[in-house]
Amino acid sequence: MMEKKRTDCPALPPGWKKEEVIRKSGLSAGKSDVYYYSPTGKKFRSKPQLSRYLGNKLDLACFDFRTGKMMPGKMQKNKQRFRHDPLSLAKLFWEKRLKGLRSSDVTEQVLRTMELPKALQSVGPDSSDDTLLSAIASALHMSSAPITGQTSSAAEKNPAIYLNTSQPLCKAFTITDEHIREQELKVYQARKSLEEALTADGLARAAENSQELLGKTT
Amino acid sequence: MMEKKRTDCPALPPGWKKEEVIRKSGLSAGKSDVYYYSPTGKKFRSKPQLSRYLGNKLDLACFDFRTGKMMPGKMQKNKQRFRHDPLSLAKLFWEKRLKGLRSSDVTEQVLRTMELPKALQSVGPDSSDDTLLSAIASALHMSSAPITGQTSSAAEKNPAIYLNTSQPLCKAFTITDEHIREQELKVYQARKSLEEALTADGLARAAENSQELLGKTT
């Protein structure tokens, strides 16, 4: 009784066969095991075992052991993007694209340009505060890692080579207790403003509804 | 030789053991996995698996799977923030703070305002394209989830109540094959421009170095 189907495998050299066996019982019932057989009949049970045997003949990096087919563009290893591809290089210059970040209130009037403590200084030729602000805002946005700024003085001389792209384009800085107290006050004031705006909005809606009812009954 | 340290776990019933295993190879080398063993020797590899087994006996809501200790006040679930707290409300208005996002090249000249396909339309009273662009850019930035836009027409009537804050402030849209072809062309052109800029920069540096050498030898 021939229960075993050994099929040809086009992705391997002539004579190699592939076999799939379904598990019939146990915790893994229904799952399957895949085996390959060389032209001489030797059995291979895993991709590493196959690679050790064929590694000098073909590159199995794109070979999918389960399906028996080559999967272009789906390399299992080396998933890390090349350091110098266009996307990574573009990160070096993203700060340039974010000029003009501003704070404004709900009525769309520009309230004021955000001000940064003197301890924060930009790195490089573009020293405008708004570009620096964008840099830090996006850094906080992109990652939960600590923001330290550029710690290498070499970055100032040749940003294209020495820049640490996981940190914003600003010099390394320190934060004092005084800075923290000032910021806490600002957050408190901002929250109070928001609360007042929402209260006013709620009152306005209530007033509108009263007008409607009044109109219908008169 | 006992390489496996199975320690008692006081937070679980008597007889339960905890084990921590460091990964020794592969991409995740150095990370660790935590396992628990029931008094009968059954192995548990995750908190959901443990809960399914012990859920009727004890409440694991405060149980920290990694440390094996109860953490009062640190419920892992119900992390969803109350809809009307200051932070969530602030999200409703973040778009107002990002006016003026622009594209510019390395020489800092403003090249052009980015243009969006006609299929993308803003929701709400502020219909300027640059605010819409900021909304979509940040949405792509904040989350890897699909961006669909606001699908409820109710959001337009009363954004304060019906707005889906996980989607940008724009109407729902569809993308055609034509849109995709156009975008592929733009990406290609942008990559080519970057490549040319870098090539030019490299040539400029080479020229500078030649000048230096020349000066020293004359």
Add this chain to the structure above:
DNA sequence: CGGAGTGATTTA
């Protein structure tokens, strides 16, 4: 076929 050890995917 089992299961320890990792990779891949999902969630927060």
Add this chain to the structure above:
DNA sequence: TAAATCACTCCG
């Protein structure tokens, strides 16, 4: 992104 969960490989 990082942690947690889930799925799979590979070899006994």
